[in-house]
Amino acid sequence: MAYQNARGLKRLMNAFRYSKEGFRKCFKYEEAFRQEVFASFVFVPLGIWLGETGVERAILVGAWMMVLIVELLNSAVEANVDRVGLEPHKLSARAKDIASAAVLTSLTMAATVWALILLPRWL
Numbered sequence: 497m498a499y500q501n502a503r504g505l506k507r508l509m510n511a512f513r514y515s516k517e518g519f520r521k522c523f524k525y526e527e528a529f530r531q532e533v534f535a536s537f538v539f540v541p542l543g544i545w546l547g548e549t550g551v552e553r554a555i556l557v558g559a560w561m562m563v564l565i566v567e568l569l570n571s572a573v574e575a576n577v578d579r580v581g582l583e584p585h586k587l588s589a590r591a592k593d594i595a596s597a598a599v600l601t602s603l604t605m606a607a608t609v610w611a612l613i614l615l616p617r618w619l
Contacts, residue, residue, distance in 0.1 A: 528571075533564070546614060555609060559606040565602075570595040
């Protein structure tokens with residue numbers, strides 16, 4: 497990778513640029529990530545509005561942000577597996593399936609957190 501010897505502010509600026517490029521590419525090429533980003537336009541403001549305390553707001557929003565983080569990692573795993581080879585292989589399928597299971601687990605966690613915080617208010 498370029499700029500491996502960069503230090504200090506230059507290293508931070510490079511890291512920020514690479515991260516921004518990662519977001520851009522994931523948004524461009526990954527349908528699921530785009531859907532979750534658009535869902536964020538609903539869930540983040542809703543979490544801020546429905547949370548009664550700062551801690552509740554942080555937990556509601558953080559649970560949803562975890563979904564985005566795991567989707568980014570899932571997309572990275574899939575891209576790396578596809579780079580190695582597109583021919584079917586049981587280990588490639590296993591890696592992709594496990595990464596996909598991580599996304600499902602993060603979605604389940606977010607739904608559980610939201611339910612545990614919000615449902616008692618309406619029951």
